Amino acid sequence: MTSSTRDRFIYTLAVICAALLVWDFYKIFMVLPDEANQGAIYRIVYVHVPSIFTGFTGFFVALVASGMYLGTKNLKYDAFAAAVTEVALAFATIVLATGMIWGRIAWGVWWAWDARLTTMLVCWLIYWGYVMLRRAIEEPTQRARLSAVVSIFGCADILIVWKSIEWWRTQHPAPVLSMRDGGGMAPGMEAPIYWNWLAMMCLATIFVLVRMRQEETSREIDSLRRLAHSY
Amino acid sequence: MLEARNLTYMFYGYSAAFLILLGYVISLAMRERQLRGELDRVRRMVQDAGKK
Numbered sequence: 001m002t003s004s005t006r007d008r009f010i011y012t013l014a015v016i017c018a019a020l021l022v023w024d025f026y027k028i029f030m031v032l033p034d035e036a037n038q039g040a041i042y043r044i045v046y047v048h049v050p051s052i053f054t055g056f057t058g059f060f061v062a063l064v065a066s067g068m069y070l071g072t073k074n075l076k077y078d079a080f081a082a083a084v085t086e087v088a089l090a091f092a093t094i095v096l097a098t099g100m101i102w103g104r105i106a107w108g109v110w111w112a113w114d115a116r117l118t119t120m121l122v123c124w125l126i127y128w129g130y131v132m133l134r135r136a137i138e139e140p141t142q143r144a145r146l147s148a149v150v151s152i153f154g155c156a157d158i159l160i161v162w163k164s165i166e167w168w169r170t171q172h173p174a175p176v177l178s179m180r181d182g183g184g185m186a187p188g189m190e191a192p193i194y195w196n197w198l199a200m201m202c203l204a205t206i207f208v209l210v211r212m213r214q215e216e217t218s219r220e221i222d223s224l225r226r227l228a229h230s231y
Numbered sequence: 232m233l234e235a236r237n238l239t240y241m242f243y244g245y246s247a248a249f250l251i252l253l254g255y256v257i258s259l260a261m262r263e264r265q266l267r268g269e270l271d272r273v274r275r276m277v278q279d280a281g282k283k
Contacts, residue, residue: 039234051248
């Protein structure tokens with residue numbers, strides 16, 4: 001993808017994302033009624049759930065890219081995995097923050113050490129470890145190999161996070177979305193979750209494209225440095 | 232009373248999400264600026280080395 005094509009793609013995605021968010025927020029705040037038991041606070045679900053979907057999609061894409069790096073040893077896959085993981089981590093942070101704020105009202109506490117919350121925290125820490133690991137190792141191939149292993153390890157935890165509310169009795173609400181046979185939300189209330197997910201995916205794609213450009217700039221700097229030293 | 236508290240915490244939730252995204256955008260912008268500065272510096276270094 002050339003630089004100008006990428007810039008055009010970024011601007012197009014930004015317009016789509018802004019339009020989706022404006023439409024969604026209008027629906028969420030102006031059209032949808034308060035939930036019968038929770039009142040207005042339930043609206044946090046429209047940020048919380050799309051953020052975790054976006055984060056987990058990113059971690060899964062990073063897993064595939066990491067696997068491709070281990071298979072091909074092409075550092076472009078490693079750069080892509082690093083960019084996607086970093087962006088997914090930002091969305092995972094939103095999940096923890098919004099979940100805690102919702103929990104303060106719904107449960108009366110900021111945090112509970114139940115299976116869903118604890119596994120999600122472990123997942124978040126694993127991917128922070130991934131970011132820290134990359135900053136700590138200078139040698140590119142060693143950094144890429146170890147990062148790929150951590151990415152695969154972290155993705156195993158995602159399955160545990162996803163299934164935790166089925167495997168254990170947790171304080172976290174049981175599945176409410178129809179895609180998980182929850183059926184706890186009215187269709188009109190559920191749809192904005194998916195539209196917000198789409199908007200967040202657009203935003204995440206923009207961030208990844210910007211991060212990829214930065215990775216390319218870093219590689220250009222490295223090659224210019226080598227050239228300067230070769231004179 | 233409960234409703235007002237609900238609204239306040241809903242506001243906190245959306246603000247937290249917005250601030251986290253804003254923080255990430257700022258970190259991206261700072262890294263971009265740092266990389267561009269570094270790229271200019273290295274390009275000049277290569278030009279100077281080529282002239283010698």
